[in-house]
Amino acid sequence: MTIEHATKKHTDKKNAILASALALFVSQGFHATSTASIAKAAGVATGTLFHHFPSKDSIINHLFLNIKQEFADTIISNSQVTGDIELDANTLWQNAIDWAISQPLKQKFFLQFSLSAEINTATRQQAMTGILRFIVELIEKGQQQNIVAHYPIDLLLENCHGQYLAAIRFFTDHPELGQDTSHRHASFQLFWKAIKA
Amino acid sequence: MTIEHATKKHTDKKNAILASALALFVSQGFHATSTASIAKAAGVATGTLFHHFPSKDSIINHLFLNIKQEFADTIISNSQVTGDIELDANTLWQNAIDWAISQPLKQKFFLQFSLSAEINTATRQQAMTGILRFIVELIEKGQQQNIVAHYPIDLLLENCHGQYLAAIRFFTDHPELGQDTSHRHASFQLFWKAIKA
DNA sequence: GTCTATATGCCGATAGAC
DNA sequence: GTCTATCGGCATATAGAC
Incomplete structure:
Protein backbone atom coordinates (compact mmCIF):
# COMPACT_ATOMS: atom_id res chain seq x y z
CA MET A 1 0.00 0.00 0.00
CA THR A 2 2.79 2.35 0.88
CA ILE A 3 4.58 1.42 -2.31
CA GLU A 4 1.48 1.88 -4.42
CA HIS A 5 0.87 5.21 -2.84
CA ALA A 6 4.41 6.34 -3.50
CA THR A 7 4.20 5.12 -7.11
CA LYS A 8 0.97 6.98 -7.66
CA LYS A 9 2.43 10.18 -6.27
CA HIS A 10 5.43 9.65 -8.45
CA THR A 11 3.48 9.24 -11.66
CA ASP A 12 1.13 12.04 -10.71
CA LYS A 13 3.90 14.61 -10.59
CA LYS A 14 5.66 13.15 -13.57
CA ASN A 15 2.47 13.07 -15.60
CA ALA A 16 1.62 16.60 -14.55
CA ILE A 17 4.98 17.75 -15.86
CA LEU A 18 4.44 15.89 -19.15
CA ALA A 19 0.91 17.29 -19.51
CA SER A 20 2.05 20.87 -18.91
CA ALA A 21 5.00 20.45 -21.24
CA LEU A 22 2.69 19.16 -23.96
CA ALA A 23 0.39 22.17 -23.69
CA LEU A 24 3.22 24.68 -23.63
CA PHE A 25 5.34 23.09 -26.37
CA VAL A 26 2.33 23.02 -28.68
CA SER A 27 1.29 26.62 -28.03
CA GLN A 28 4.74 28.20 -27.90
CA GLY A 29 7.25 25.81 -29.42
CA PHE A 30 10.03 23.91 -27.71
CA HIS A 31 12.78 26.44 -27.14
CA ALA A 32 10.34 29.24 -26.44
CA THR A 33 9.07 27.26 -23.46
CA SER A 34 11.20 27.47 -20.33
CA THR A 35 11.56 24.63 -17.87
CA ALA A 36 10.50 27.09 -15.18
CA SER A 37 7.18 27.71 -16.92
CA ILE A 38 6.57 23.97 -17.33
CA ALA A 39 7.20 23.39 -13.64
CA LYS A 40 4.97 26.29 -12.64
CA ALA A 41 2.11 25.11 -14.86
CA ALA A 42 2.45 21.61 -13.44
CA GLY A 43 2.41 22.95 -9.89
CA VAL A 44 5.86 21.63 -9.06
CA ALA A 45 9.26 23.15 -8.39
CA THR A 46 12.00 23.28 -11.00
CA GLY A 47 14.07 21.01 -8.83
CA THR A 48 11.31 18.41 -9.03
CA LEU A 49 11.21 18.67 -12.79
CA PHE A 50 14.93 17.95 -13.00
CA HIS A 51 14.53 15.13 -10.53
CA HIS A 52 12.21 13.32 -12.96
CA PHE A 53 13.92 14.30 -16.21
CA PRO A 54 17.66 14.78 -16.67
CA MET B 1 26.61 53.47 -60.66
CA THR B 2 26.87 54.67 -57.10
CA ILE B 3 23.30 53.62 -56.48
CA GLU B 4 23.81 50.20 -58.05
CA HIS B 5 26.93 49.74 -56.02
CA ALA B 6 25.14 50.69 -52.83
CA THR B 7 22.23 48.42 -53.69
CA LYS B 8 24.53 45.52 -54.40
CA LYS B 9 26.36 46.03 -51.13
CA HIS B 10 23.01 46.18 -49.44
CA THR B 11 21.75 42.90 -50.84
CA ASP B 12 25.12 41.27 -50.36
CA LYS B 13 25.02 41.75 -46.61
CA LYS B 14 21.34 40.97 -46.39
CA ASN B 15 21.75 37.82 -48.43
CA ALA B 16 24.77 36.78 -46.41
CA ILE B 17 22.66 37.05 -43.26
CA LEU B 18 19.87 35.01 -44.83
CA ALA B 19 22.28 32.37 -46.09
CA SER B 20 23.93 31.99 -42.70
CA ALA B 21 20.58 31.92 -40.94
CA LEU B 22 19.41 29.15 -43.28
CA ALA B 23 22.42 26.98 -42.55
CA LEU B 24 22.22 27.50 -38.81
CA PHE B 25 18.46 27.15 -38.46
CA VAL B 26 18.57 23.86 -40.35
CA SER B 27 21.44 22.40 -38.38
CA GLN B 28 20.46 23.66 -34.92
CA GLY B 29 16.85 24.76 -35.00
CA PHE B 30 15.42 28.25 -34.68
CA HIS B 31 15.61 29.08 -31.01
CA ALA B 32 18.88 27.26 -30.53
CA THR B 33 20.48 29.63 -33.03
CA SER B 34 21.48 33.01 -31.65
CA THR B 35 21.38 36.20 -33.67
CA ALA B 36 25.01 36.71 -32.67
CA SER B 37 26.01 33.43 -34.30
CA ILE B 38 24.10 34.29 -37.46
CA ALA B 39 25.86 37.64 -37.68
CA LYS B 40 29.24 36.11 -37.03
CA ALA B 41 28.75 33.41 -39.69
CA ALA B 42 27.65 36.08 -42.16
CA GLY B 43 30.67 38.23 -41.36
CA VAL B 44 28.63 41.17 -40.12
CA ALA B 45 28.00 42.82 -36.77
CA THR B 46 24.88 42.18 -34.72
CA GLY B 47 23.92 45.81 -35.17
CA THR B 48 23.95 45.26 -38.94
CA LEU B 49 21.70 42.24 -38.62
CA PHE B 50 19.14 44.26 -36.71
CA HIS B 51 19.46 47.08 -39.22
CA HIS B 52 18.24 44.75 -41.99
CA PHE B 53 15.70 42.76 -39.97
CA PRO B 54 13.58 44.17 -37.14
C1' DG C 1 10.71 13.28 -3.71
C1' DT C 2 9.99 17.89 -3.24
C1' DC C 3 11.14 22.19 -2.16
C1' DT C 4 13.78 27.16 -2.16
C1' DA C 5 17.43 29.67 -3.61
C1' DT C 6 20.73 30.66 -6.71
C1' DA C 7 24.86 30.13 -9.95
C1' DT C 8 26.37 31.45 -14.29
C1' DG C 9 26.18 32.29 -18.84
C1' DC C 10 24.02 33.61 -22.96
C1' DC C 11 20.19 35.91 -25.34
C1' DG C 12 17.74 39.61 -28.22
C1' DA C 13 17.87 44.06 -28.94
C1' DT C 14 19.62 49.00 -28.47
C1' DA C 15 22.74 53.18 -28.33
C1' DG C 16 25.53 55.85 -30.52
C1' DA C 17 30.15 56.71 -32.97
C1' DC C 18 31.74 56.72 -37.63
C1' DG D 1 24.92 51.06 -43.41
C1' DT D 2 28.08 49.26 -40.46
C1' DC D 3 30.37 48.93 -36.49
C1' DT D 4 31.58 48.31 -31.07
C1' DA D 5 29.98 48.06 -26.65
C1' DT D 6 26.69 46.91 -23.56
C1' DC D 7 22.18 46.42 -20.97
C1' DG D 8 18.66 44.04 -18.64
C1' DG D 9 16.53 39.76 -18.55
C1' DC D 10 15.87 35.06 -18.68
C1' DA D 11 17.59 30.32 -19.55
C1' DT D 12 19.03 25.55 -17.84
C1' DA D 13 20.62 23.21 -14.35
C1' DT D 14 22.46 22.53 -9.49
C1' DA D 15 22.93 22.64 -4.24
C1' DG D 16 21.29 21.42 -0.29
C1' DA D 17 17.54 21.69 3.43
C1' DC D 18 13.53 19.04 4.68
Whole structure:
Protein backbone atom coordinates (compact mmCIF):
# COMPACT_ATOMS: atom_id res chain seq x y z
CA MET A 1 0.00 0.00 0.00
CA THR A 2 2.79 2.35 0.88
CA ILE A 3 4.58 1.42 -2.31
CA GLU A 4 1.48 1.88 -4.42
CA HIS A 5 0.87 5.21 -2.84
CA ALA A 6 4.41 6.34 -3.50
CA THR A 7 4.20 5.12 -7.11
CA LYS A 8 0.97 6.98 -7.66
CA LYS A 9 2.43 10.18 -6.27
CA HIS A 10 5.43 9.65 -8.45
CA THR A 11 3.48 9.24 -11.66
CA ASP A 12 1.13 12.04 -10.71
CA LYS A 13 3.90 14.61 -10.59
CA LYS A 14 5.66 13.15 -13.57
CA ASN A 15 2.47 13.07 -15.60
CA ALA A 16 1.62 16.60 -14.55
CA ILE A 17 4.98 17.75 -15.86
CA LEU A 18 4.44 15.89 -19.15
CA ALA A 19 0.91 17.29 -19.51
CA SER A 20 2.05 20.87 -18.91
CA ALA A 21 5.00 20.45 -21.24
CA LEU A 22 2.69 19.16 -23.96
CA ALA A 23 0.39 22.17 -23.69
CA LEU A 24 3.22 24.68 -23.63
CA PHE A 25 5.34 23.09 -26.37
CA VAL A 26 2.33 23.02 -28.68
CA SER A 27 1.29 26.62 -28.03
CA GLN A 28 4.74 28.20 -27.90
CA GLY A 29 7.25 25.81 -29.42
CA PHE A 30 10.03 23.91 -27.71
CA HIS A 31 12.78 26.44 -27.14
CA ALA A 32 10.34 29.24 -26.44
CA THR A 33 9.07 27.26 -23.46
CA SER A 34 11.20 27.47 -20.33
CA THR A 35 11.56 24.63 -17.87
CA ALA A 36 10.50 27.09 -15.18
CA SER A 37 7.18 27.71 -16.92
CA ILE A 38 6.57 23.97 -17.33
CA ALA A 39 7.20 23.39 -13.64
CA LYS A 40 4.97 26.29 -12.64
CA ALA A 41 2.11 25.11 -14.86
CA ALA A 42 2.45 21.61 -13.44
CA GLY A 43 2.41 22.95 -9.89
CA VAL A 44 5.86 21.63 -9.06
CA ALA A 45 9.26 23.15 -8.39
CA THR A 46 12.00 23.28 -11.00
CA GLY A 47 14.07 21.01 -8.83
CA THR A 48 11.31 18.41 -9.03
CA LEU A 49 11.21 18.67 -12.79
CA PHE A 50 14.93 17.95 -13.00
CA HIS A 51 14.53 15.13 -10.53
CA HIS A 52 12.21 13.32 -12.96
CA PHE A 53 13.92 14.30 -16.21
CA PRO A 54 17.66 14.78 -16.67
CA SER A 55 17.17 17.57 -19.20
CA LYS A 56 14.60 19.53 -21.14
CA ASP A 57 15.42 17.47 -24.23
CA SER A 58 14.48 14.28 -22.46
CA ILE A 59 11.04 15.68 -21.69
CA ILE A 60 10.07 16.17 -25.32
CA ASN A 61 11.49 12.82 -26.41
CA HIS A 62 9.71 11.06 -23.57
CA LEU A 63 6.53 12.88 -24.57
CA PHE A 64 6.89 11.81 -28.17
CA LEU A 65 7.16 8.13 -27.31
CA ASN A 66 4.34 8.31 -24.76
CA ILE A 67 1.95 9.86 -27.23
CA LYS A 68 2.92 7.53 -30.07
CA GLN A 69 2.29 4.58 -27.79
CA GLU A 70 -1.07 5.92 -26.72
CA PHE A 71 -1.94 6.53 -30.37
CA ALA A 72 -0.97 2.99 -31.35
CA ASP A 73 -2.80 1.40 -28.43
CA THR A 74 -5.96 3.35 -29.11
CA ILE A 75 -6.27 2.74 -32.83
CA ILE A 76 -5.44 -0.96 -32.42
CA SER A 77 -7.78 -1.63 -29.52
CA ASN A 78 -10.68 0.01 -31.35
CA SER A 79 -10.15 -2.18 -34.40
CA GLN A 80 -11.14 -5.74 -35.13
CA VAL A 81 -8.95 -7.50 -37.64
CA THR A 82 -10.99 -9.06 -40.47
CA GLY A 83 -8.11 -10.10 -42.69
CA ASP A 84 -9.44 -7.91 -45.50
CA ILE A 85 -6.52 -5.53 -45.91
CA GLU A 86 -8.48 -2.60 -47.31
CA LEU A 87 -11.18 -2.91 -44.68
CA ASP A 88 -8.65 -3.20 -41.88
CA ALA A 89 -6.67 -0.26 -43.25
CA ASN A 90 -9.83 1.82 -43.41
CA THR A 91 -10.71 0.96 -39.82
CA LEU A 92 -7.24 1.90 -38.62
CA TRP A 93 -7.29 5.10 -40.68
CA GLN A 94 -10.66 6.21 -39.37
CA ASN A 95 -9.64 5.35 -35.81
CA ALA A 96 -6.48 7.36 -36.30
CA ILE A 97 -8.48 10.37 -37.50
CA ASP A 98 -10.89 9.95 -34.57
CA TRP A 99 -8.00 9.82 -32.15
CA ALA A 100 -6.49 12.97 -33.64
CA ILE A 101 -9.79 14.83 -33.43
CA SER A 102 -10.43 13.74 -29.87
CA GLN A 103 -6.90 14.67 -28.79
CA PRO A 104 -6.24 18.08 -30.36
CA LEU A 105 -3.18 18.84 -28.25
CA LYS A 106 -1.52 15.54 -29.04
CA GLN A 107 -2.46 15.86 -32.68
CA LYS A 108 -0.86 19.31 -32.85
CA PHE A 109 2.18 17.95 -31.11
CA PHE A 110 2.61 15.43 -33.92
CA LEU A 111 2.14 18.09 -36.57
CA GLN A 112 4.74 20.35 -35.05
CA PHE A 113 7.34 17.88 -33.89
CA SER A 114 7.06 14.72 -36.00
CA LEU A 115 9.52 16.16 -38.52
CA SER A 116 11.39 18.55 -36.24
CA ALA A 117 14.97 18.37 -35.05
CA GLU A 118 14.03 18.30 -31.38
CA ILE A 119 13.10 14.63 -31.62
CA ASN A 120 16.35 12.70 -31.87
CA THR A 121 16.94 9.85 -34.26
CA ALA A 122 16.99 7.16 -31.57
CA THR A 123 13.51 8.21 -30.47
CA ARG A 124 12.26 8.27 -34.02
CA GLN A 125 13.59 4.82 -34.76
CA GLN A 126 12.12 3.40 -31.58
CA ALA A 127 8.73 4.67 -32.70
CA MET A 128 8.94 3.26 -36.21
CA THR A 129 10.50 -0.13 -35.55
CA GLY A 130 8.80 -0.70 -32.22
CA ILE A 131 5.55 1.07 -31.51
CA LEU A 132 4.36 1.35 -35.12
CA ARG A 133 5.65 -1.96 -36.37
CA PHE A 134 2.12 -3.27 -36.87
CA ILE A 135 1.70 -0.75 -39.71
CA VAL A 136 4.81 -2.03 -41.45
CA GLU A 137 3.50 -5.55 -41.09
CA LEU A 138 0.08 -4.68 -42.48
CA ILE A 139 1.60 -3.08 -45.57
CA GLU A 140 3.93 -6.01 -46.17
CA LYS A 141 1.02 -8.41 -45.81
CA GLY A 142 -0.87 -6.32 -48.36
CA GLN A 143 2.03 -6.56 -50.77
CA GLN A 144 2.22 -10.33 -50.37
CA GLN A 145 -1.46 -10.52 -51.33
CA ASN A 146 -0.88 -8.17 -54.30
CA ILE A 147 -3.37 -5.73 -52.83
CA VAL A 148 -0.79 -3.05 -52.01
CA ALA A 149 1.49 -1.81 -54.79
CA HIS A 150 5.05 -3.15 -54.76
CA TYR A 151 6.75 0.17 -54.23
CA PRO A 152 9.78 0.21 -51.93
CA ILE A 153 8.58 -0.28 -48.37
CA ASP A 154 10.46 2.74 -46.97
CA LEU A 155 8.90 5.00 -49.59
CA LEU A 156 5.46 3.60 -48.82
CA LEU A 157 5.89 4.13 -45.09
CA GLU A 158 7.08 7.70 -45.51
CA ASN A 159 4.14 8.34 -47.82
CA CYS A 160 1.64 6.90 -45.32
CA HIS A 161 3.06 9.07 -42.58
CA GLY A 162 2.97 12.14 -44.81
CA GLN A 163 -0.62 11.53 -45.86
CA TYR A 164 -1.69 10.98 -42.27
CA LEU A 165 -0.08 14.23 -41.18
CA ALA A 166 -1.76 16.00 -44.09
CA ALA A 167 -5.14 14.56 -43.13
CA ILE A 168 -4.95 15.57 -39.48
CA ARG A 169 -3.67 18.97 -40.49
CA PHE A 170 -6.73 19.38 -42.68
CA PHE A 171 -9.12 18.34 -39.93
CA THR A 172 -7.29 20.63 -37.52
CA ASP A 173 -7.85 23.58 -39.81
CA HIS A 174 -11.47 22.55 -40.43
CA PRO A 175 -12.74 21.07 -37.16
CA GLU A 176 -16.36 21.42 -38.29
CA LEU A 177 -15.69 18.78 -40.98
CA GLY A 178 -14.40 16.17 -38.57
CA GLN A 179 -17.70 14.26 -38.65
CA ASP A 180 -18.50 14.94 -42.29
CA THR A 181 -18.57 11.50 -43.90
CA SER A 182 -17.65 12.67 -47.39
CA HIS A 183 -14.49 14.38 -46.15
CA ARG A 184 -13.65 11.43 -43.94
CA HIS A 185 -14.22 9.05 -46.83
CA ALA A 186 -12.18 11.21 -49.21
CA SER A 187 -9.23 11.35 -46.84
CA PHE A 188 -9.06 7.55 -46.74
CA GLN A 189 -9.64 7.23 -50.48
CA LEU A 190 -6.69 9.50 -51.21
CA PHE A 191 -4.51 7.38 -48.99
CA TRP A 192 -5.75 4.02 -50.23
CA LYS A 193 -5.73 4.86 -53.92
CA ALA A 194 -2.12 5.95 -53.55
CA ILE A 195 -0.85 2.71 -52.12
CA LYS A 196 -3.16 0.06 -53.60
CA ALA A 197 -1.87 -2.23 -56.33
CA MET B 1 26.61 53.47 -60.66
CA THR B 2 26.87 54.67 -57.10
CA ILE B 3 23.30 53.62 -56.48
CA GLU B 4 23.81 50.20 -58.05
CA HIS B 5 26.93 49.74 -56.02
CA ALA B 6 25.14 50.69 -52.83
CA THR B 7 22.23 48.42 -53.69
CA LYS B 8 24.53 45.52 -54.40
CA LYS B 9 26.36 46.03 -51.13
CA HIS B 10 23.01 46.18 -49.44
CA THR B 11 21.75 42.90 -50.84
CA ASP B 12 25.12 41.27 -50.36
CA LYS B 13 25.02 41.75 -46.61
CA LYS B 14 21.34 40.97 -46.39
CA ASN B 15 21.75 37.82 -48.43
CA ALA B 16 24.77 36.78 -46.41
CA ILE B 17 22.66 37.05 -43.26
CA LEU B 18 19.87 35.01 -44.83
CA ALA B 19 22.28 32.37 -46.09
CA SER B 20 23.93 31.99 -42.70
CA ALA B 21 20.58 31.92 -40.94
CA LEU B 22 19.41 29.15 -43.28
CA ALA B 23 22.42 26.98 -42.55
CA LEU B 24 22.22 27.50 -38.81
CA PHE B 25 18.46 27.15 -38.46
CA VAL B 26 18.57 23.86 -40.35
CA SER B 27 21.44 22.40 -38.38
CA GLN B 28 20.46 23.66 -34.92
CA GLY B 29 16.85 24.76 -35.00
CA PHE B 30 15.42 28.25 -34.68
CA HIS B 31 15.61 29.08 -31.01
CA ALA B 32 18.88 27.26 -30.53
CA THR B 33 20.48 29.63 -33.03
CA SER B 34 21.48 33.01 -31.65
CA THR B 35 21.38 36.20 -33.67
CA ALA B 36 25.01 36.71 -32.67
CA SER B 37 26.01 33.43 -34.30
CA ILE B 38 24.10 34.29 -37.46
CA ALA B 39 25.86 37.64 -37.68
CA LYS B 40 29.24 36.11 -37.03
CA ALA B 41 28.75 33.41 -39.69
CA ALA B 42 27.65 36.08 -42.16
CA GLY B 43 30.67 38.23 -41.36
CA VAL B 44 28.63 41.17 -40.12
CA ALA B 45 28.00 42.82 -36.77
CA THR B 46 24.88 42.18 -34.72
CA GLY B 47 23.92 45.81 -35.17
CA THR B 48 23.95 45.26 -38.94
CA LEU B 49 21.70 42.24 -38.62
CA PHE B 50 19.14 44.26 -36.71
CA HIS B 51 19.46 47.08 -39.22
CA HIS B 52 18.24 44.75 -41.99
CA PHE B 53 15.70 42.76 -39.97
CA PRO B 54 13.58 44.17 -37.14
CA SER B 55 13.68 40.88 -35.23
CA LYS B 56 14.88 37.32 -35.32
CA ASP B 57 11.35 36.20 -36.18
CA SER B 58 11.33 38.31 -39.30
CA ILE B 59 14.46 36.57 -40.54
CA ILE B 60 12.90 33.13 -40.62
CA ASN B 61 9.64 34.34 -42.16
CA HIS B 62 11.55 36.27 -44.80
CA LEU B 63 13.62 33.16 -45.46
CA PHE B 64 10.52 31.01 -45.83
CA LEU B 65 8.99 33.25 -48.49
CA ASN B 66 12.31 33.67 -50.33
CA ILE B 67 12.83 29.94 -50.59
CA LYS B 68 9.24 29.20 -51.55
CA GLN B 69 9.52 31.77 -54.32
CA GLU B 70 12.78 30.31 -55.57
CA PHE B 71 11.20 26.85 -55.47
CA ALA B 72 8.19 28.00 -57.47
CA ASP B 73 10.27 29.91 -60.01
CA THR B 74 12.58 26.96 -60.58
CA ILE B 75 10.01 24.24 -61.05
CA ILE B 76 7.91 26.45 -63.32
CA SER B 77 10.74 27.70 -65.50
CA ASN B 78 12.01 24.16 -66.06
CA SER B 79 8.58 23.00 -67.23
CA GLN B 80 6.81 23.35 -70.53
CA VAL B 81 3.07 23.29 -70.32
CA THR B 82 1.55 20.70 -72.67
CA GLY B 83 -2.04 20.92 -71.48
CA ASP B 84 -2.00 17.24 -70.57
CA ILE B 85 -2.64 17.51 -66.85
CA GLU B 86 -0.96 14.25 -65.84
CA LEU B 87 2.09 14.97 -67.96
CA ASP B 88 2.38 18.52 -66.64
CA ALA B 89 1.91 17.33 -63.07
CA ASN B 90 4.64 14.74 -63.56
CA THR B 91 7.01 17.35 -64.95
CA LEU B 92 6.36 19.68 -62.03
CA TRP B 93 6.71 16.81 -59.54
CA GLN B 94 10.01 15.62 -60.96
CA ASN B 95 11.30 19.20 -61.12
CA ALA B 96 10.27 19.65 -57.51
CA ILE B 97 12.17 16.52 -56.49
CA ASP B 98 15.18 17.66 -58.52
CA TRP B 99 15.10 21.04 -56.85
CA ALA B 100 14.94 19.43 -53.41
CA ILE B 101 17.86 17.14 -54.17
CA SER B 102 19.96 19.95 -55.60
CA GLN B 103 19.21 22.24 -52.65
CA PRO B 104 19.61 20.06 -49.57
CA LEU B 105 19.69 22.95 -47.12
CA LYS B 106 16.53 24.52 -48.47
CA GLN B 107 14.85 21.13 -48.64
CA LYS B 108 15.66 20.47 -45.00
CA PHE B 109 14.40 23.92 -44.13
CA PHE B 110 11.02 23.00 -45.60
CA LEU B 111 10.95 19.69 -43.77
CA GLN B 112 11.69 21.29 -40.45
CA PHE B 113 9.73 24.50 -40.68
CA SER B 114 6.84 24.01 -43.12
CA LEU B 115 4.61 22.81 -40.30
CA SER B 116 6.30 24.55 -37.39
CA ALA B 117 5.03 27.39 -35.23
CA GLU B 118 7.89 29.71 -36.10
CA ILE B 119 6.33 30.52 -39.46
CA ASN B 120 3.37 32.78 -38.78
CA THR B 121 0.00 32.36 -40.45
CA ALA B 122 0.31 35.50 -42.57
CA THR B 123 3.49 34.14 -44.10
CA ARG B 124 1.90 30.76 -44.68
CA GLN B 125 -1.11 32.26 -46.39
CA GLN B 126 1.03 34.48 -48.58
CA ALA B 127 2.84 31.37 -49.78
CA MET B 128 -0.30 29.38 -50.55
CA THR B 129 -2.49 32.04 -52.12
CA GLY B 130 0.32 33.90 -53.84
CA ILE B 131 3.48 32.05 -54.65
CA LEU B 132 1.94 28.59 -55.04
CA ARG B 133 -1.31 29.62 -56.64
CA PHE B 134 -0.36 27.92 -59.90
CA ILE B 135 -0.66 24.57 -58.14
CA VAL B 136 -4.18 25.34 -56.99
CA GLU B 137 -5.04 26.35 -60.54
CA LEU B 138 -3.61 23.17 -62.05
CA ILE B 139 -5.63 20.98 -59.71
CA GLU B 140 -8.83 22.91 -60.37
CA LYS B 141 -8.24 22.62 -64.09
CA GLY B 142 -7.76 18.88 -63.65
CA GLN B 143 -11.07 18.64 -61.81
CA GLN B 144 -12.87 20.55 -64.55
CA GLN B 145 -11.57 18.00 -67.05
CA ASN B 146 -12.60 15.13 -64.75
CA ILE B 147 -9.00 13.96 -64.60
CA VAL B 148 -8.50 14.85 -60.95
CA ALA B 149 -10.93 13.44 -58.38
CA HIS B 150 -13.57 15.84 -57.07
CA TYR B 151 -12.43 15.78 -53.48
CA PRO B 152 -12.60 19.07 -51.58
CA ILE B 153 -9.85 21.33 -52.89
CA ASP B 154 -8.41 22.17 -49.46
CA LEU B 155 -8.09 18.48 -48.64
CA LEU B 156 -6.41 17.84 -51.99
CA LEU B 157 -3.94 20.67 -51.49
CA GLU B 158 -3.02 19.55 -48.01
CA ASN B 159 -2.57 16.02 -49.33
CA CYS B 160 -0.30 17.20 -52.17
CA HIS B 161 1.82 19.13 -49.72
CA GLY B 162 2.01 16.17 -47.37
CA GLN B 163 3.01 13.77 -50.10
CA TYR B 164 5.64 16.17 -51.39
CA LEU B 165 7.15 16.52 -47.92
CA ALA B 166 7.10 12.73 -47.55
CA ALA B 167 8.86 12.30 -50.89
CA ILE B 168 11.66 14.75 -50.16
CA ARG B 169 12.03 13.30 -46.71
CA PHE B 170 12.52 9.88 -48.29
CA PHE B 171 15.09 11.15 -50.77
CA THR B 172 16.84 13.02 -47.96
CA ASP B 173 17.19 9.82 -45.99
CA HIS B 174 18.24 7.88 -49.10
CA PRO B 175 20.31 10.29 -51.21
CA GLU B 176 21.75 7.41 -53.24
CA LEU B 177 18.26 6.76 -54.68
CA GLY B 178 17.77 10.31 -55.93
CA GLN B 179 18.55 9.29 -59.51
CA ASP B 180 16.97 5.86 -59.36
CA THR B 181 14.18 5.98 -61.91
CA SER B 182 12.01 3.35 -60.26
CA HIS B 183 11.94 5.23 -56.97
CA ARG B 184 11.39 8.53 -58.76
CA HIS B 185 8.58 6.98 -60.78
CA ALA B 186 7.04 5.36 -57.72
CA SER B 187 7.02 8.64 -55.80
CA PHE B 188 5.02 10.32 -58.56
CA GLN B 189 2.75 7.31 -59.01
CA LEU B 190 1.80 7.38 -55.33
CA PHE B 191 0.94 11.05 -55.62
CA TRP B 192 -0.92 10.81 -58.90
CA LYS B 193 -2.91 7.67 -58.10
CA ALA B 194 -4.11 9.38 -54.92
CA ILE B 195 -5.54 12.44 -56.62
CA LYS B 196 -6.63 11.17 -60.04
CA ALA B 197 -10.31 10.70 -60.82
C1' DG C 1 10.71 13.28 -3.71
C1' DT C 2 9.99 17.89 -3.24
C1' DC C 3 11.14 22.19 -2.16
C1' DT C 4 13.78 27.16 -2.16
C1' DA C 5 17.43 29.67 -3.61
C1' DT C 6 20.73 30.66 -6.71
C1' DA C 7 24.86 30.13 -9.95
C1' DT C 8 26.37 31.45 -14.29
C1' DG C 9 26.18 32.29 -18.84
C1' DC C 10 24.02 33.61 -22.96
C1' DC C 11 20.19 35.91 -25.34
C1' DG C 12 17.74 39.61 -28.22
C1' DA C 13 17.87 44.06 -28.94
C1' DT C 14 19.62 49.00 -28.47
C1' DA C 15 22.74 53.18 -28.33
C1' DG C 16 25.53 55.85 -30.52
C1' DA C 17 30.15 56.71 -32.97
C1' DC C 18 31.74 56.72 -37.63
C1' DG D 1 24.92 51.06 -43.41
C1' DT D 2 28.08 49.26 -40.46
C1' DC D 3 30.37 48.93 -36.49
C1' DT D 4 31.58 48.31 -31.07
C1' DA D 5 29.98 48.06 -26.65
C1' DT D 6 26.69 46.91 -23.56
C1' DC D 7 22.18 46.42 -20.97
C1' DG D 8 18.66 44.04 -18.64
C1' DG D 9 16.53 39.76 -18.55
C1' DC D 10 15.87 35.06 -18.68
C1' DA D 11 17.59 30.32 -19.55
C1' DT D 12 19.03 25.55 -17.84
C1' DA D 13 20.62 23.21 -14.35
C1' DT D 14 22.46 22.53 -9.49
C1' DA D 15 22.93 22.64 -4.24
C1' DG D 16 21.29 21.42 -0.29
C1' DA D 17 17.54 21.69 3.43
C1' DC D 18 13.53 19.04 4.68
